[in-house]
Amino acid sequence: MANITAAMVKDLREKTGAGMMDCKAALNETNGDIEAAIDWLRKKGLSKAAKKSGRIAAEGLIGIWNEGVKAAIVEVNSETDFVARNDHFQGLVKMVAHAAWKTGEDVEAIKAAKAGDGTIGDAIASAIATIGENMTLRRARVLTVADGVIGAYLHNAVGEGLGKIGVLVALESSGDKTQLQALGRLIAMHVAATNPVALDLAGVPADVVAREKAILAEKNAGKPAHVIEKIAESGLKSFAKENCLLEQVSIHAEHAGKTVAQAVKESEGKVGSSVKVASFARFALGEGIEKEETDFAAEVAQQAGLKKD
Template sequence: MATITAAMVKDLRESTGAGMMDCKAALTESGGDMQAAQDWLRKKGLSKAAKKAGRVAADGLISALTKGTKGVLVEVNSETDFVARNDQFQGLVKMIAQVALEVGADVEKIKSAKVGSVTVETAIADAIATIGENMTLRRAASLEVGNGLVSSYVHNAVVEGAGKIGVIVALESTGKIDELAVLGRQLAMHVAAAKPFALDPAGLDPALVKREKDVLADKYRQQGKPENVIEKIV
């Protein structure tokens, strides 16, 4: 039987992020073979992840990433804000944004894309096993222009490019890139603050417009305004 040293446990822990006792068990099960121990931990981690999959992931982070004429937003959920402040989780979210910038905003394509020797989906499962909370890649969005650039803004970023509110703005233009970058960031900041429903009135949902008009009409009706005046006010 192979002798499992503290140095071996330390090396395995550093390479996998798993707990010390799990690392010791993995090395014992694999007879001291580091590669086999890593595989054992990954299988154990996927099992742990499956057990946690039913738990609600309602917190997490948004990551905004741009590169010239392309930009993406990804939302990765965790169970608690505590995990959202975890360095490993933050790194995972930013890594997923990098992948999305290459493959696009389709969640299934992102999850099946490879990072090194593993898929993004497996990387998420490994993080679940290591951190101990359920996590999900909830959604992604992307913008791209032929000429111009895509700007971004993250409100109250917990780490560069990641926070609770993220915005990307695409500017189609042949103007100077440095000037467009300033304008794009300003617009993105306004979007974060105002949370607009559409780019222009034509893009608004008619049902939303009707509901708002009804609310205003009832407000002025209760104030005793005549119907013809209410219509003009609304």
């Protein structure tokens, strides 16, 4: 029997997209012959993943795994919304979210994490082969607090911990955890609806601040520099009210007219301690992915050898 090395398994995985354990089995069955192993995997229907890896995957699910003071949020994409309703795919997303909770935010580290007899990467490749669509683990975030809670909200939920928009909000407080969870969920719902850029102006990326200043300067070209500086300062305050979580007006009726920061301060009486919004994460399914636009009628006509009117 040939000596099957890790390099041989890696090479076969890259050529076929099949799972690690399947590649190892194929090499054992074919005495280390790579080409024969590829054929073996094709016959078993396990090399489909590679053929589908170039197709756009912009559907899928957001998954959350939350255990109080630590929570993970992931985006796992598929090609169609139909697959997102598949029990196998939903189970995969939950598995990935749990792996992220244990492993951290790095996508490659998550894919290398142990899952049964293989890895998360193997599980994804196996799901691709079984379900027949391209799937990708796109991103992950993990939030933690030393004392407090991670509030969570999923919009368009399709099951426990699964939805189309997911939000985590880290609240630091020594107060009542039940009250904190309720507050965290309210803030998470607000984040889902408003999609803030950052917690406050200090957290806004420097390039975004620079762009806003440049726009204001261009609008007020010709005015003295000190005047433009004051206009920019005022403009950034307005930007913060629209785009920074703590400065935004709460969407909830019980906090009508109050900013999120004011609502949090007001809640401290119920919580029984001071509350700090430490961080948040918001994942909306497929955001930023350029989806392929298809003309179904034209596609059918082309296949039939006809021209679309």
